[in-house]
Amino acid sequence: MDSVIVRKMKISDIDSVIDIEKNSFPIPWTKGAFMSELKGNMFARYCVVEIDGKVVGYGGMWLIMDEAHITNIAVLPEYRGRGIGKKIMGAMIREVLKTNIRGMTLEVRPSNTVARALYKGFGFVPCGIRPEYYHDNREDAIIMWKEFS
Numbered sequence: 001m002d003s004v005i006v007r008k009m010k011i012s013d014i015d016s017v018i019d020i021e022k023n024s025f026p027i028p029w030t031k032g033a034f035m036s037e038l039k040g041n042m043f044a045r046y047c048v049v050e051i052d053g054k055v056v057g058y059g060g061m062w063l064i065m066d067e068a069h070i071t072n073i074a075v076l077p078e079y080r081g082r083g084i085g086k087k088i089m090g091a092m093i094r095e096v097l098k099t100n101i102r103g104m105t106l107e108v109r110p111s112n113t114v115a116r117a118l119y120k121g122f123g124f125v126p127c128g129i130r131p132e133y134y135h136d137n138r139e140d141a142i143i144m145w146k147e148f149s
Contacts, residue, residue, distance in 0.1 A: 002051045006091045009046035009058060011038055016055035017048070024074035026136035037071075047091045049075075049084050059088035061096075061104070068096045070106035073115070085118045093122065093146075102148055107133060107141035119144050 009017065014034045021028035037044045037060065046060040057075035061068045070092065075084045096104060107130055108115050124144040133141035 003053075004087070005050040006047055006087050007050065009038065009048045009060075011035070013048050013055050013058070014038070017058050020055070020058060020074045020076050021072075023077050025072075026134075029072070044071075045092070045095055047088065047095075049087050051079065051084075057084040057088055059092050061092055063096070063099060063101060066100060066102040068092070068101045068104040070104060080114075085115075086121075089118060089122050097148070104146045104148075106144055108144060109134060109139050110142055111139065116142070116144075119146075122146060 014031055017034055018028070018031055034046075037046065041062070043062040043064050044060060045063060046058060048055045049057040056079040057073075059073040060071040062071060073085060073088050075088075093104070104124070106119065106124070108119065110116075124146045126142050127145050128143040130141040130143060132138040
């Protein structure tokens with residue numbers, strides 16, 4: 001049985017996270033961007049999922065005022081379909097519930113049906129569109145929200 005751990009992201013995880021980024025997004029974040037998030041952004045919260053010591057997924061968000069904005073969630077292609085995205089979302093929601101955050105938001109591509117289903121399963125609902133949000137192909141983004149009582 002695989003050993004699965006969800007934990008806070010460390011600087012030493014960034015190279016693994018960059019590999020996940022390059023395998024997940026047309027315009028991946030840079031090492032410098034993640035360094036800045038972990039070292040200099042007091043609003044940022046990032047976690048990773050480790051399987052048998054290997055970082056296979058991660059998620060990040062910013063906690064600003066009473067909102068949490070999910071910045072990114074990604075899983076290595078060969079580990080997709082194993083519930084890792086659910087573990088990441090669950091960890092982020094648990095982190096938010098420790099605070100006075102009233103809602104979470106994110107943007108997602110309309111074409112990313114797997115991610116949209118994941119978010120819907122956690123109670124996120126579509127509430128708007130950001131036209132031509134994605135720079136690689138000018139695809140719109142669906143804005144989704146989850147409210148906490």
